[in-house]
Amino acid sequence: MKFKIFTLLLFTVSCAPHLETFNLKKPYSAKGFAYIYNEKDFNEKIINGKMNNEKFQISHQNLKTGTYLMISNPRNKESIVLKNTKRIRYPEFYKILITKPVAEKLKLRNELPLLEINEIKKNKSFVAQKAKVYNEEKKISSKAPVASVKISNISKDKAKKTKKKIDNIYFDLGIFYSMDTAKFLKKRIIKELTEFDNSKIKIKKINNKENQVIVGPYISVNSLKNDYIKLKSFGFEELDIFLND
Numbered sequence: 001m002k003f004k005i006f007t008l009l010l011f012t013v014s015c016a017p018h019l020e021t022f023n024l025k026k027p028y029s030a031k032g033f034a035y036i037y038n039e040k041d042f043n044e045k046i047i048n049g050k051m052n053n054e055k056f057q058i059s060h061q062n063l064k065t066g067t068y069l070m071i072s073n074p075r076n077k078e079s080i081v082l083k084n085t086k087r088i089r090y091p092e093f094y095k096i097l098i099t100k101p102v103a104e105k106l107k108l109r110n111e112l113p114l115l116e117i118n119e120i121k122k123n124k125s126f127v128a129q130k131a132k133v134y135n136e137e138k139k140i141s142s143k144a145p146v147a148s149v150k151i152s153n154i155s156k157d158k159a160k161k162t163k164k165k166i167d168n169i170y171f172d173l174g175i176f177y178s179m180d181t182a183k184f185l186k187k188r189i190i191k192e193l194t195e196f197d198n199s200k201i202k203i204k205k206i207n208n209k210e211n212q213v214i215v216g217p218y219i220s221v222n223s224l225k226n227d228y229i230k231l232k233s234f235g236f237e238e239l240d241i242f243l244n245d
Helices: 039-043 100-106 124-138 154-160 179-192 221-234
Strands: 029-036 068-072 079-086 096-098 114-120 169-176 201-205 211-218 236-238 240-243
Touching: 029 100, 029 240, 068 096, 068 100, 079 100, 114 240, 169 179, 169 221, 179 201, 179 211, 179 221, 211 221, 221 236
Parallel strands: 029 096
Antiparallel strands: 029 114, 068 079, 068 114, 169 211, 169 240, 201 211
C-alpha cells in the first residue's frame, strides 16, 4: 500500500494532473491491470503516444525511461524483463502500457490482464543477460510452422470439462499490525465516501500480527473502475489489485 500523504491516515493531498515521476528509495513494485496498446486509442487521444505493436515494448508513465521492469503474470508465472522505453500517458486506472507481443508472451487474458510489476536495479551482469534474452526474443519468427492437428475423442473431452471458476477481484488497501488502525481506516472510508458500497470493505486477519484491509469482490474490470477512482480521490496513491486463490 502506498499513500500520497500522511503520517498514517490523514488523506489530504489530491492527484497531480501532470505526469509525476516516482523518486523511490526502494525498487518499484505494483499489482494491477495492463493497458494493451492499440493504435486506435492513440488516434482517439485516449493515450498520448505511439508504440510499435510488433515489438516487445512497455511504457510506465511515472517511471524514468531506461528503468528495467520485470513483468509477470501471477496466474501462470510467465515473466519478461523489459526497459521502460517511453513515458506515455494512459488511463490512470492501469498500471502499465504494453504492446500486444508482451501480452502474448505473458499469456494475459484480454478481459482480465492482471500482472505484477517489479523494478530491477541493473548491474553489469544483469545488462549482459538482458541483452542475451532480448536478442533471443528478436529471433522468434511470426511465421512459425502450424502445429499438427490433434483429433480428440469427443466423449472423453466432455468428461474432462469442469465448471469454470469465477475470478473475484479485490483492492489491497494495506496490511496493519494494529486491528484498531485497520478498523479506523474502514470507518474513515465509510464516513467520507458516502456513495461507496460499504459492504465491499472488509478486514482480513492474516495472522496474530497482521490485518489486511481489502475492498471487493468484483467480477470484472469495468465493475471496479468507479470505485478505484473514488479511492484514489480519497488519497491512495497506488492500489494493488489481486485475485482470489
